[in-house]
Amino acid sequence: MKTKLLPLAILCGTSALLSGCFDSDDNKIEIDPPAPTQGTDKPDPTPTPEPTPEPDPDPAPALGTKLELRLLETTDLHANVLNFNYFSDKQDDKVGLVKTAALIHKAREEATNSVLVDNGDLIQGSPLGDYIAKIKNLADGEVHPVYKAMNTLDYDVANIGNHEFNFGLEFLQEAIDDANFPYISANVFKYDGDDDDSNDVPLFAPYLIQEKSFKDIDGEEHTVKVGYIGFVPPQIMQWDKANLENKVIAKDIIAMANKYVPKMKEEGADIIVAIPHSGLDTAEHTDKKENASYHLSKVEGIDAIMFGHAHANFPSARYAGLEDKGIDLEKGTINGVAAVMPGFWGNHLGVIDLTLTYQKNGWQVTDSQSTLKPIFEQDENRNVISLVANDAEIEAATHHDHEETRTWVNKPFAKVTSQVNSFFALVNDDPSIQIVTDAQTWYTQKIVQGTELSDLPVLSAGAPFRAGRGGADDYTYIAKGDIAYRNVADLYIYPNVLKVLKLNGAQVKEWLEMSAGQFNQIDPQSDDMQSLINPDFPSYNFDVIDGVTYQIDVTQPARYTSKGEKASDGQRILALQYQGKPVTDEQQFLVVTNNYRASGGGNFPNIGADKIVVDSPDENRQVVANYITYQSEQNDGNGLDPSADMNWTFAPINNAQIQFTSSNSDEAKAYSEQFEHIEPLNETNDAGFALYKLKLTQPQN
Template sequence: MSASLGPHPITRRSLLGGLAATSGLIMLHPFAARAANNQAHLRIMETTDIHVHVFPYDYYGDKPNDTMGLARTASIIDAIRAEATNSLLVDNGDFLQGNPMGDFMAYQHGMKEGDVHPIIKAMNVLGYEAGTLGNHEFNYGLDYMNKVLAGANYPYVCANLTKGQLASDPTKDELFFKPYTIVEKVVTDGSGATSPLKIGIVGFVPPQIMVWDIKNLEGKAQTRDIVEAAKAWVPVMKEDGVDIIIALSHSGIDSGGPSDRMENASLYLAGVEGIDAVFTGHQHLVFPGPKSFDGMEGVDPVKGTLLGKPAVMGGFWGSHLGLIDLLLEKDGSSWKIVDFTTEARPIYHREDKKVVADVVDRADVLSAAEAEHQATLAYVRTPVGKTSAPLYSYFALVADDPSVQIVSNAQTWYIKEMLKDTAYKDLAVLSAAAPFKAGGRGGVDYYTDVPAGDIAIKNVADLYLYPNTVQAVVITGEQVKNWLEMSAGMFNTLEAGAKDAPLLNADFPSYNFDIIDGVTYEIDLSQPAKYDGDGKAVNPGSNRIQNLMFEGKQIDPARKFVVASNNYRAGGGGSFPEIAADKVVFAAPDTNRDVIVRYIHEQKTINPSADGNWTFKPLPGTTAIFETGPKARGLIGEVKSVKIEDAGDGADGFAKFRLVL
């Protein structure tokens, strides 16, 4: 799930907004200050991708973290509401899974009759008027999700999630939720007069949930293309008498051209006639603002528009509050938008490479989830075994890595046991695993870092972030090579003799950088990547993967192998060539995390030392630059498979290193 979010200097507005909670100082939005007698200011606030982060606390590191937490985001909501004459608050999904509190509630506590999930208790405090679903709402199954949503005191909407086969007309689909809701407001105009305003809020989830959570959804649900669903439902909303239409799109921004069932469809959703504003998410980015969206056709990252319409993406884990401000003008009996502004307001900024909180906790939000927070702390601190050496991921993108190694070891151990009495018992078992915590947008501390000694559940969750389940596929040696060719898209192409060229492809997510254990290989960075991010062979003749060996011999392209992985990858997640559900021969009932815990229990003391099964092909006279966490400086000597040098300070608190090829 990568470039850093970067620093967020305190603007005059964000400073006043942060101070308002404690000082009472309020600065009206210009629309509220200058609205005429037939004009009204409407402010719409968005949270998105909260991922159960109620507290500003990193459960994996077992320490406070000022970059996250709904309690922090919540502390500025009242002040931000006060800057506006009329306002409403919405959530854009991915609130139910993503940290150990989510797993504790699902796997240890469960949801008994009448229980309210702590994330819902916290959100109920804040006065949301609507929410939609993200892909991670489905990770624990439909029954669990429905129990959690039953506790919300605001409606959930989703227009493209159906209970069965798709109808010929999207408006005839049997949906799990209402496609939209209508919020009726009595708004105050510039003269102080009041008028009714009907706001339609429609929601969308990525269609890819049918791949990512097929084990929970197969035979129970189906998804429709986001834009197709919007084109069908927006006219119905208009017939329902809404004045403006707001889209809650748990979908990112991609300008590569519209295609069926796009994962990141928000740009083209904005192009649907009748939609007035778009709230986006899913990508864990900030819009308007960072460089991530520069140069995209139809996207204005300064003004905050998609195809000319106001849009916002409010970061992740509560890092920002998304704001769209509309100046509405009454036209007869209806309203139209005559001006707008957009903003993603942060809860922190960086100063001298350090995180500085701009806001304080909101006490009633903390109180709502305090009991579950304490229970989660006890849960994550429970020891499960020992490690004889440190586990860290600072160099996971440039060298064989102990944090990835232990995941692979556990998967191999498990799959061999599961398949020992099956038709696949005589096939060699390989294991594919990727580094999940590798800096990037997560920041300079977003790395696995477990010292030698006791391993607690918090450390296992740190090694494996997601509640994926173990799956195994049977593929050929040729397909193993192409799997690795896809992974090698992590790197830029280097010219032989280049000095300090950028090494890492910032658009390639670390969770798609699979290392396959059980084989040995080199990566030739002088050749271009064979596949693009969608698994299309853009350089079909390229062979970055060199000297691919099994048991000391060149791999046989026709030989069959079992490869242990997870349900995301085995189901087609990441668009790896020829890796899909039809290759799956074993779907485990156990999560990858549970398997790691059981492996550590079994071993009692693990040896996580990386076996060095992959490295880069030498390119004499060539060096490349990459960034990682500054704590990596003390670990350079531990890396044996490649030569790494300290290259000074990087951006946003990262450290810069040189790879000598």
């Protein structure tokens, strides 16, 4: 009698014929050999032939086999699920996953093989995100509307962005546990209180390896192991200190890539896709660098980089002139590695088309092409033309949450006595910033009463968050009369927390010198029209400090670059005074700001968490809402006067021709009539911004 042989490939998988197989306890499973015929030593006259091995169900591809794989990415959606602007309460076809979804479906139809990833900054950034986190909250089992939308699109994996931490770890976990796809992040670890790196436990899975069935160019199927690894800026520990301190730690992006990528290769990853929520900075890598995507391209084993965080497009002209750094804008590669960054708020879909060729050492990327797919375009008159239809499934899934959000943001709670806008916030003291800085001063003066800080003068820093960064219509505009929460969110779009620093006069001056990097240097001898605004300097880093008066001399070179690096010995800040007297280097001040700036955000000189003397738990935005309510009531319900106090201006320049850009709206043009030094040129640039002339023959304050 013979023991029947079971096909090993069926029992154990395709490798069993070579290496045997193991049960769950790693015990080898033995199959009995044929027993000899009983009662005789003679061989069986009709021996049973050896069984024919089962064919390998997934044999190695022939050398030279090619397959094409399309990688798709969304990033920095910031809770913009629908094509809707809650600040204006109007449809906005320049934003929304509901639009990007159509591009995703089309891109999949065009490709034989594809995967879809999201790169984070997902649950915060629009009033919808605020409403869910701050007003409605999430009950156990209740699905966040961003996941109601994303769960219809079959994402393969998602990365954690820095703004995911804005509402705390508990809310984050409650939100993401209803995502129908896994999350990764390789450089955030649970805080354990010791200095031993070897025992640190990741907060999320650092990486993921998925087995995917793809067809080669001849239609044959192959299993490819696709590895994904995600990263977040280590600066989360500064930006969200209140939510994260003594709960997690964040490590250097490149160090963690060097740790985990080799492990992914050891575990069989055929290709590795990095998903860093980190921008592109070609400067030398330093420990815990915020924008490290460029340096990830130098980590051996990474085959593609799908990045974000910078709210920019790659490949695009923004990164022109970096050929010597290994940037190829035609192919969309960084040091030969395929890369893409698809903007923000769903305005683009990122696409990387890879050609994989099977070689002696496995699947290798042998060609690539990165492209950006927009959801809209603009005609010669800058009218927005939607390129895709809304996704009906996403609309239906999020309709109820959308309507609840609209109701909430439109409920009036106070009044303003005149319009508030940010049209000229980069060239003139501005009412939208004035309200914020006044509110911060009001709050701080109350909380320091009776403390050892009460005798120090209070200064207040604010910046224009909406000053064209998101396009020609990305400006604050609040009409005279009722004010609702959507207006407060328009004034202060981030859920930052108020902090107070103690600084001396020299440090305040350097803060303002850094802010003055917002402007190009103006040649007073030139007859040519010169552009004032430095497009590489983000408007949210143009801090106005109220409580002092000063001038900015833009004929001098900027003292600092947009990255906070010393660029010159230029002195742009003139006549810095407090209550009519020059500010001395040793003079002490309290300066109110937010947790982002107080913890080093923006790389301002001399500013860090060690300078914080009031570690407030209250959000700046809520402080603004409370202040508006208080002032409206103090004015017998007639409303808050939002007038700017003109505490800063430019130093006079005779004869120079200076221009800047702003909103192309009728409201902006009408508002310009209030100022003798601002003149509309009745022209627009290629991006749809209106051009204005600035006359600086005399100071305006």
